[in-house]
Structures are given as structure tokens and as C-alpha cells.
Amino acid sequence: MALDFRSLLADHIPDGGRGARPxxxxxxxxxxxxxxxxxxxDKIMECLSEALSETGDDLAVYPHPQGNTPLREYVAEKIKRERDINATADDIILGNGSGQPIDMISAILVNPGDVVITDEWVYGGTLNTLRRHSADIRGVSSDEEGMDPEALDFEIAKAVQEGKRPKYVYLIATFQNPQGFTITKRRREQLLEVTHRHGVPILEDDCYADNRYGGEQVTSMYNLDDQNSVMYVGSFSKIIAPGMSLGYMTGPDDVLDRAMTVKSGRISEFTAMAVEKFARRYLDxxxxxxxxxxxxxxxxxxxxxxxxxxxxxxxxxxxxxxxxxxxxxxxxxxxxxxxxxxxxxxxxxxxxxxxxxxxxxxxxxxxxxxxxxxxxxxxxxxxxxxxxxxxxxxxxx
Ligand SMILES: Cc1ncc(COP(=O)(O)O)c(C=O)c1O
The missing domain is CATH 3.90.1150.10 (Aspartate Aminotransferase, domain 1)
Incomplete structure (x- = not known):
């Protein structure tokens, strides 16, 4: 008789199935x-070809667990230069997109039923990740300056009263997906005042920071935070291509150390070699x-x-x-x-x-x-x- 795997499924595995790509x-x-x-x-081919002739033999060994070191060095320089974030290559973990770091952060922080706060309308990929971790997701409204700090304060206080201090607040501070606003500097500071007061961390998803066609860049929430309370993720998907499957995270030491314990899979050294060369030479x-x-x-x-x-x-x-x-x-x-x-x-x-x-x-x-x-x-x-x-x-x- 055929074994029925449905009776063996772990708790919290959502319904679903294979299917054609939509x-x-x-x-x-x-x-x-x-x-x-x-x-x-053409430029990626040129960079890949050069990288292979210079360091292609490295493909014979398993890559660094945090991902290709030269690319981590590049990311550290980029976020220092553009987002005022102080990090070294040691403080960067590459992911197969920014979705993977968001999943790793959720895996180390969220028990089933834990509260995570997001915007009232927010990127569905992160919602699905949080659902997979059985988070209790609570949305907070916003205006054109970003999430409403009073509404955030209220929502956190309510969760605390229920004995469920939120595990993190998820913010796409620059070009919020789908609403499009960028949180102003003043509003970033107000939101940080609220989260600091309640002892709740922020996950800043900055994957659209480079996709700006007008207006002024606002410094990262990571930079404005002085309490070691912001985790930061970014991606090459929207500035090169999703098919490159490369993103990254940085954050407090404890988060980075524990995130490595739940990281699964390897980051392609092959792709990272080409992207590092391309990024240094052509990305700007x-x-x-x-x-x-x-x-x-x-x-x-x-x-x-x-x-x-x-x-x-x-x-x-x-x-x-x-x-x-x-x-x-x-x-x-x-x-x-x-x-x-x-x-x-x-x-x-x-x-x-x-x-x-x-x-x-x-x-x-x-x-x-x-x-x-x-x-x-x-x-x-x-x-x-x-x-x-x-x-x-x-x-x-
Ligand atoms: C806000 C946001 N975060 C993360 C991602 C995931 O991007 P990646 O391809 O880097 O995993 C997306 C993709 O659309 C996004 O819109």
C-alpha cells in the first residue's frame, strides 16, 4: 500500500501544490x-569571463558560508557610501535574494502565534514568509510620510497588553511596496522613538533604495537607530535582475550569528563572482x-x-x-x-x-x-x- 505522506506533514505546513508558473x-x-x-x-559576460579566468579554480571548493567574500566587501562599501551603514564584509550575509534573509530573520525570531507588525498594505512575499512561520500579522495604517507612529504605538501597546510583545516591525522605508511612499526622516525618527520605547526591533527592507527617479534620498533607518535595534536587507533583483538571485542582510551581531544557524542552501559563487566584478565596474x-x-x-x-x-x-x-x-x-x-x-x-x-x-x-x-x-x-x-x-x-x- 502506498505511504500517505499527508499524515506525516509537520505542523504549520500551508496547503498548496505544484503548478504551472502563473x-x-x-x-x-x-x-x-x-x-x-x-x-x-554583454557586460555580465565580460565580467564572468574575467572572473573565471582569475579565480575560477575557487569553484572547486565550497564557498564561504556567508557567501562570496569580495561581493560581501562590495556590499559593505555600497551600503556605507549610499545608506550610511557601517558594516564590514564579516557583518554581511548574502542570500539568494532578499527574501531569504527575511525568512532567516523570521525563523530565528518568530514562534507560531507571535506578533509581527507590518504596514496595512505590504509586499505579499513577506506576508507569505510570515504566514509560513505562523506569525500573527497586524497591519498599521500610514499617510504620505509613512507608517503612522501613533497607530504603531497603539498596536504595540495592545499586543504587549496581550502578553505578545511584537517580534519586529517590518518597514519598506524607501518606495514602500505597494503604496510607493518613502518614509520621511522626521517620521523615521518618530517610528524609532516608538519602537525603542517598547523594545521592539525593526526589519528595514531597502530593496528599492536605488530605484529613485525624483525627490531626495533619505538616510536609512539603520543609520538613525542608536540602540542596535534595526536589521537591514537589500537586493540586486531590482537593479540587475531577479534571475541573478542575490540579496544580503546585515544587523546586530546576535541576529547575524543566529541567522547563520538557520540559513539553508548555498549562494552561487559563480553568480557572485560575476556580479561583484560587474558591480564595481558598471553598477552605478x-x-x-x-x-x-x-x-x-x-x-x-x-x-x-x-x-x-x-x-x-x-x-x-x-x-x-x-x-x-x-x-x-x-x-x-x-x-x-x-x-x-x-x-x-x-x-x-x-x-x-x-x-x-x-x-x-x-x-x-x-x-x-x-x-x-x-x-x-x-x-x-x-x-x-x-x-x-x-x-x-x-x-x-
Ligand atoms: C519589498 C520587497 N522585498 C523583497 C523582495 C524580494 O526580492 P528578492 O528578489 O531580492 O528576493 C521584493 C520583490 O519584489 C520586494 O518587493
């Missing part, structure tokens, strides 16, 4: 992809180039939204990042309409429920990414989407 629309506004046309294939110029490309795409999407949606919806106007957050009419069910739009007009987007801690709120919201398609396609796709949503009665009157 279908992508011709107008793919669903995922925060970088621009495909400016991917620097590449970021400048992709930002000027993305600025044009953002403007194309904003202009077509103005033309096609008029007063039928409200949407964000971000200075960077890769997405626009939109509110349709209160009764619109964007969960079913996202499936229907993909089917009928080949336009992909995510419904707001993907970004809500309870997984159910946000049916009348959507996130639209402008990173992947070219400006003409964006205009075409937004035109189709406007007509479709008007026909479906999803626009505000």
Missing part, C-alpha cells in the same frame, strides 16, 4: 520586474541608465491613467520603485476582475488582497507595475484596462 499577460503589470531590454548581458552607471528608463515608463503609465481613468480611480504618484497603487470603487471585486482581465484583455495586475495581512481586505485596490513593458505597450495596456474596468463597473463615479 500565466503572464502581454501587458504584464503584475510583478515588479526590471526593464528587460537594458539587461546588461547601470542604475543611472535604468532609472532614466523607468522614469519614462512611470510617466507613461501616469499619463495614460490620467487619460483613461480620469476621476474613475485614485492612484499614487511615486518618486521611484516600480509600481502604482490604485483604489477603484468600493464595491469593485478586483480579485475576480484580475483573472478576467488576464483572460479577456491580456492585462496582468495584482489585486489588493495580495498585500493585506489578513489576505482578504483590499478587494477594491490593485497594484500596477510599469517596469517590464515598453512605454507604448504601457499606454496600450492601460487603455485596454480603462475600457475593461469601465465596462465592468469598477470605476468610481
Amino acid at each position: 500565466r503572464r499577460g502581454k501587458y504584464d503589470f503584475a510583478v515588479a520586474y526590471p526593464d528587460p531590454v537594458s539587461l546588461p548581458h 552607471a547601470h542604475v543611472e541608465e535604468i532609472n532614466s528608463i523607468q522614469r519614462v515608463k512611470r510617466d507613461a503609465m501616469l499619463a495614460s491613467l490620467g487619460e483613461n481613468f480620469g476621476t474613475g480611480a485614485e492612484w499614487s504618484d511615486p518618486d521611484g520603485g516600480l509600481y502604482i497603487w490604485m483604489k477603484l470603487n468600493d464595491d469593485a471585486d478586483m480579485v475576480s476582475l484580475s483573472a478576467k482581465a488576464l483572460e479577456e484583455i491580456d492585462v496582468g495586475f495584482h489585486p489588493g488582497t495580495n498585500y493585506s495581512p489578513d489576505g482578504a481586505s483590499g478587494r477594491s485596490y490593485i497594484r500596477l507595475c510599469y517596469g517590464y513593458n515598453q512605454p507604448e505597450e504601457i499606454e496600450e495596456g492601460i487603455g485596454k484596462l480603462g475600457d475593461f474596468l469601465a465596462k465592468e463597473g469598477a470605476l468610481q463615479s
